[in-house]
Amino acid sequence: MNKAIYLDNSATTKPLQEVMQTFMAVNEQYYANPASIHAMGVEANDLLMRAREQVADILQAESKNVLFTSGGTESNNAAIFGVARSNTHIGKHILTSEIEHPSVLEAMKQLEKEGFEIEYLHIDKRGVISLEELRAKIRKDTILVSIMHVNNEMGAIQPIFDAGSIIHEMSRAVFHVDVVQSFGKLAVFFKGENGPDCLSISGHKIHGLKGSGVLAFRKPMRWQPYVVGGGQEFGLRSGTVAVPQAVALAKAARLAVEIMEERTKKYRQWQADICAQLQSYGEAVHILSNLQGAAHILSFSVRDLTGEIIINAMQKQGIIVSTSSACSSKQTKTSHVVEALHLEEHYKKGVIRISFGAHNTNEDIKKFKQVLAKVMMELKGEIDK
Numbered sequence: 001m002n003k004a005i006y007l008d009n010s011a012t013t014k015p016l017q018e019v020m021q022t023f024m025a026v027n028e029q030y031y032a033n034p035a036s037i038h039a040m041g042v043e044a045n046d047l048l049m050r051a052r053e054q055v056a057d058i059l060q061a062e063s064k065n066v067l068f069t070s071g072g073t074e075s076n077n078a079a080i081f082g083v084a085r086s087n088t089h090i091g092k093h094i095l096t097s098e099i100e101h102p103s104v105l106e107a108m109k110q111l112e113k114e115g116f117e118i119e120y121l122h123i124d125k126r127g128v129i130s131l132e133e134l135r136a137k138i139r140k141d142t143i144l145v146s147i148m149h150v151n152n153e154m155g156a157i158q159p160i161f162d163a164g165s166i167i168h169e170m171s172r173a174v175f176h177v178d179v180v181q182s183f184g185k186l187a188v189f190f191k192g193e194n195g196p197d198c199l200s201i202s203g204h205k206i207h208g209l210k211g212s213g214v215l216a217f218r219k220p221m222r223w224q225p226y227v228v229g230g231g232q233e234f235g236l237r238s239g240t241v242a243v244p245q246a247v248a249l250a251k252a253a254r255l256a257v258e259i260m261e262e263r264t265k266k267y268r269q270w271q272a273d274i275c276a277q278l279q280s281y282g283e284a285v286h287i288l289s290n291l292q293g294a295a296h297i298l299s300f301s302v303r304d305l306t307g308e309i310i311i312n313a314m315q316k317q318g319i320i321v322s323t324s325s326a327c328s329s330k331q332t333k334t335s336h337v338v339e340a341l342h343l344e345e346h347y348k349k350g351v352i353r354i355s356f357g358a359h360n361t362n363e364d365i366k367k368f369k370q371v372l373a374k375v376m377m378e379l380k381g382e383i384d385k
């Protein structure tokens, strides 16, 4: 499948050559333990600190509040468990949305078993939470609000800065935002007192490496260590720090942000082109994404078909797309995001997500559109049944 056109960049991305070169070079030359006090350790630590500062600069954070992790799942788990369990003296009430990534929702289920009270914010037809509902549900004893910036299945953008103002005005809650799908695609940063308090980033979604991530804080907060041992990463996450991963992530982050505008323009054009074609199929297709959402994700459903049939038909023509998310693609039940959208029954099973990345070209999109037309023609009998 090496020549395939890969349009599943929300599941993961191909690392950029520059990022891999950085990773290899750091492994070759700076392999010493950054905690060692000899010269080679000091050099490795300097590199690690520089990577931390680069990420901090992008986020408008202080480098002492940037923690390197193994990815988005770890960052989300660490933020949620860490904040919840360290703030029970204020309360046990937590708010999140019904369309979060499983690394958030499963953590919430765990906390529920521990006696925390979790409430879920609903979404509208565009996949966006209601600020009125947030205002109505937030309480003096709310200790954590966790809302994703961009939804991984349909690309809806949540109003995180407006949400942040409400949260900080009405409570002492920590505001955690999963920016795994928005970092490098939208402006993501700590915005004074009113924005997020805590952000989760994943390296492999931004043409970096799998097994790398960041958890960043606006300011130091009450928090327990979650991996104990040698006291690395400010005592919160022990274990020898993976310097090559950290430096590669900083590089991927810098590159993503540098060409963000240019890429977004291109992705938006592709999204609009494909949407126009999808609209020409009338009722046979329902488009879940909208042009106010993230530009790199386009999700749609074909009536009365399963996502698997469409994926296989496209794969035969050399196009790699996904069902609503990589996590739900192997499960037969409808994804929680599709359920939350209250789609009509005949659109629930045939959801397809295409997601663009740095390696895609205009030619790829042209080919995708041709294959889409062919597949829709081939499956017409099934759709009209």
Ligand SMILES: Cc1ncc(COP(=O)(O)O)c(C=O)c1O
Residues within 6 Å of the ligand: 010, 011, 070, 071, 072, 073, 074, 076, 101, 103, 148, 150, 151, 152, 178, 180, 181, 202, 203, 204, 213
């Ligand atoms: C919104 C969102 N959050 C978290 C994650 C988990 O990130 P990772 O794969 O780095 O653990 C993903 C991955 O799909 C995601 O899309």
